[in-house]
Amino acid sequence: MKKACLLAVALCPLSAMAAGTAQTPDKLSLGLAMDKGLSAVAELGNQYRFTVGNEGGAFDYILTRGSFDANVPFTWYVGVGGYVDWDDNDDFGARVPLGLNWQVSKGWDVYGQIHPELNLYSGPELQLGGAVGVKYTF
Numbered sequence: 001m002k003k004a005c006l007l008a009v010a011l012c013p014l015s016a017m018a019a020g021t022a023q024t025p026d027k028l029s030l031g032l033a034m035d036k037g038l039s040a041v042a043e044l045g046n047q048y049r050f051t052v053g054n055e056g057g058a059f060d061y062i063l064t065r066g067s068f069d070a071n072v073p074f075t076w077y078v079g080v081g082g083y084v085d086w087d088d089n090d091d092f093g094a095r096v097p098l099g100l101n102w103q104v105s106k107g108w109d110v111y112g113q114i115h116p117e118l119n120l121y122s123g124p125e126l127q128l129g130g131a132v133g134v135k136y137t138f
Helices: 002-021
Strands: 028-035 037-044 048-053 056-067 074-085 092-095 098-105 108-119 125-137
Touching: 028 048, 028 108, 037 125, 074 108
Parallel strands: none
Antiparallel strands: 028 037, 028 125, 037 048, 048 056, 056 074, 074 092, 074 098, 092 108, 098 108, 108 125
């Protein structure tokens, strides 16, 4: 319970930012990913990504996005976020997603990311996670 409270306190400023921008009409993306196990993904405004899976959940705020070159079909992104695992270890902490996005057709995106994680469950511990997913933008 203490871990869940700490994560909620850590994510409150980020959720307040999301609520503040929710007044403007933003694009909504929904999809599936392998992030915290098999996961459902919701992305608001191409900036706020919520992931809930059978092994845990995560929230990522995408800080910046960019492109490589006109001839490269991929774009990149960098963000910050937090996660909680509810499988065997009940880990929680912060993460920094670094990813690639590929628009395969109109509205459909495939993405892959690695995210260095700072696990705070039983003292600071650095870990490396990853995710792959597909989402549709409405």
